[in-house]
Amino acid sequence: MAANFWKSSHYSQWVLDRQEILAGREEDLSYLSEDEIFKIHMFFANFIRHLGDLLKLRQQVIATAIVYFKRFYSRNSLKSIAPLLLAPTCILLASKAEECGIINTGRFINACTNVVKQKYSSYFGSDYPYKMPVILECEFFLLELLDCSLIVFHPYRPLLQFVEDFEKKDALLPCAWRAINDSYNTDICLMYPPYIIALACLHTACIIQSIDCTQWFAELSVDLDLLFEVTRQIVALYELLKTYEESAEMKSLLDKIALPKGGRYDGKLMK
């Protein structure tokens, strides 16, 4: 649907500005800083990646699942549904929407358990705590909150087109592609049209590889300020990752968003 981003629900309903996102996170901001929220999101984006890899899903399905996750928590508190429950639910819904065949339930729950065991046992113990019926109930809340907007546009395809113009495309493409993958650690996918993100990732790749691209970008008929804003965010992400030690901080962050004992995971949504 590349040609019709401008008519899509992604464009009409889900390109959010910073104020909207902050407003949606008001409750979380009362006990977390913006920076902490960002770190929690990155943690779970990685969780989704690991789960998607284990299920052998395409990059695009994983990206879609991360976008669902971010859209959900742009309108709901991290305490409304535990992210550990929502993250796999996003994978499930994305796999259906992206037509990659039905994932067998047993395999799905096994994958959740294995991801927790292999990579996250220091945070969550050795078992995935949610059962299938709960995930399926959650699937519906997610569909509802997304207002059925399940088709998500990604920067990968625009990137493939743009990169064609470059002589050093073989070096640029993997680097820009990785930048797109990394951009899903941030709110960029909530805030900008995919073609802008694609250009910013290409721009980032040019900077990393010291390729002169000033002329090419100057000739584009796009809002360069917007584009450079996105580039700055990606570069800032790379700066942060150089020194960031997730394991040192995450445990206490997860405690902060833990649901009160006996609280219903969906209490807020059932209203």
Add this chain to the structure above:
Amino acid sequence: MESYEKLVKIGEGTYGTVYKAVNHDTGEIVALKKVRIDDENEGIPSFALREICLLKELKHKNIVMLYDVIHGNKELMIVFEYCDQDLKRYCDACQGKIDPSIVQSFTNQLLQGLAYCHSHHILHRDITPQNILVTGNGDIKLADFGLARNFGIPVKSFSAEVVTLWYRSPDVLLGATLYDTSIDIWSTGCIFAELSNGGQPLLPGKDVADQLKIIFKIFGTPNEQIWPGVSQLMKDKDYPSYNAMSILHVVPNLNQLGCDLFQLMMVLDPSKRCTAEQALQHAYFKGVSEGYT
């Protein structure tokens, strides 16, 4: 949450039952499609999910509107705009005679809905009279996107079992697994002829072999000259060699322009079949009216 009251059952599909219902909050009449969630472990069935997410993107006067999705106990309710009947029932009620201006208007609207889907890179894949709805004003709405596909990402093997037999294109019948928007055009051409013939299905085959035979009898058995690559598709079986029939016998009630358009839509070689956009530009539609005006 809005409360809907079912009034009468209006249809039974493969994966659910459709009811006429009223929204008590607004008084609006809607169509409710109740999808059973049989397998408690699967959650929302993927075909229902496909229909929901595609219809969410497709907003067009010739495509049925999705209003809402409601979760019930072991079922999912999809709420659509209500249309009076499907095209099959409409044709049945016409008793063998449909006004040429209606044939023209319905075909035109159908193509508009289809052109819109195709411009969004979506194949309907199941265009049949049961899946085309007619409102009281004579508006045509495409429905049932449960089989529809996004062809943005090249998919190597679509399942071959698409489109109800009578409306299935020869390439799909011959086992082609790579297909595109042309399959929807073939189905639409069949319906164009059916309307012009007063609701008489054009190609009512009994099975795949019979379906191909009927097609070849009318349009001629294809060969490498008119359809490069077809011998590969036909290599497993012998097909009798027919010459194409005169089109005047096939769609006797269409005027000359109508016959010309019909032939452009029913080209055997899918790569030479016209597109929905091209069909809409055809002179046959000059002065077409929308609905019953």
